[in-house]
Amino acid sequence: MSILKLVSSKAASEIDKELMGPQVGFTLQQLMELAGFSVAQAIQREYPLNQNRNKNGVFIIVGPGNNGGDGLVCARHLKLFGYNPIVYYPVRSKRTEFYSQLVNQLEFFQVPILSEEQQNKWTEYLEPGKIACIVDAIFGFSFKPPIREPFGTIVEELNKLEDKIPVVAVDIPTGWDVDNGPIENEPSYVPSVLVSLTVPKPCSQCINPKRTTHYVGGRFIPRHFAEKYGFEPYEYKGTDQILKF
Ligand SMILES: NC(=O)C1=CN([C@@H]2O[C@H](COP(=O)(O)OP(=O)(O)OC[C@H]3O[C@@H](n4cnc5c(N)ncnc54)[C@H](O)[C@@H]3O)[C@@H](O)[C@H]2O)[C@@H](O)CC1
Numbered sequence: 001m002s003i004l005k006l007v008s009s010k011a012a013s014e015i016d017k018e019l020m021g022p023q024v025g026f027t028l029q030q031l032m033e034l035a036g037f038s039v040a041q042a043i044q045r046e047y048p049l050n051q052n053r054n055k056n057g058v059f060i061i062v063g064p065g066n067n068g069g070d071g072l073v074c075a076r077h078l079k080l081f082g083y084n085p086i087v088y089y090p091v092r093s094k095r096t097e098f099y100s101q102l103v104n105q106l107e108f109f110q111v112p113i114l115s116e117e118q119q120n121k122w123t124e125y126l127e128p129g130k131i132a133c134i135v136d137a138i139f140g141f142s143f144k145p146p147i148r149e150p151f152g153t154i155v156e157e158l159n160k161l162e163d164k165i166p167v168v169a170v171d172i173p174t175g176w177d178v179d180n181g182p183i184e185n186e187p188s189y190v191p192s193v194l195v196s197l198t199v200p201k202p203c204s205q206c207i208n209p210k211r212t213t214h215y216v217g218g219r220f221i222p223r224h225f226a227e228k229y230g231f232e233p234y235e236y237k238g239t240d241q242i243l244k245f
């Protein structure tokens, strides 16, 4: 248990820039690896491997930005943990070559990525007995409403699936305003798990703890840096990459 501290979407983006700026010098690849690894760890904690291997499917929906990159990394770690991840990546990023390298790694790990033909019937892969959870790695703190297609339809489907298959939201539940939460007359859904990265964003205050389990992950900042941005660092236990609120 730890006290919830928040940063705005603007501050989250400033933190990101400073960590990857010339003085600190992290690369996006380093941070994304730790972010995706922490999401995989939260999934393992919430949905431990079933002895029946057919029940260990995880369906990962990947968006075009860095939130999507976290999803690609998470898929690889889940495979190493013994899950059967399936990746749905409808709009592939051309921002950097790094994303195609992550895709190559998934192919190397024999993680299936839906082909264009398979994408047309993506909901058919969501068999409640076989899929332990869905991962929403569509949009993170750079989402600006209104949501564009195909993602609006995807979020509407997640809404319909709420009581059937749990959804794990990476950093932000897609469709929610980063600072204000669900938006009236815009598609949204309620996640079963939210994994906030580095520090929760204000929309996390809109979750109902009875419906959504909240973790923080992305354990990569020292105390003085957290304090500079106005929050205490989280008291992660041992080698854990995640902390449950
Ligand atoms: N410091 C951290 O905490 C780190 C954060 N990372 C991840 O990076 C995320 C932020 O990544 P980005 O800044 O790339 O942004 P996002 O991944 O949130 O989204 C950017 C993409 O979404 C598209 N988009 C935005 N609004 C849209 C709309 N209304 N309809 C359709 N498309 C829309 C943009 O065109 C862009 O392609 C974080 O939320 C987190 O998941 C990690 O990868 C690295 C470390």
Ligand SMILES: [K+]
Residues within 6 Å of the ligand: 067, 136, 137, 138, 139, 140, 169, 170, 171, 172, 173, 174
């Ligand atoms: K998300």
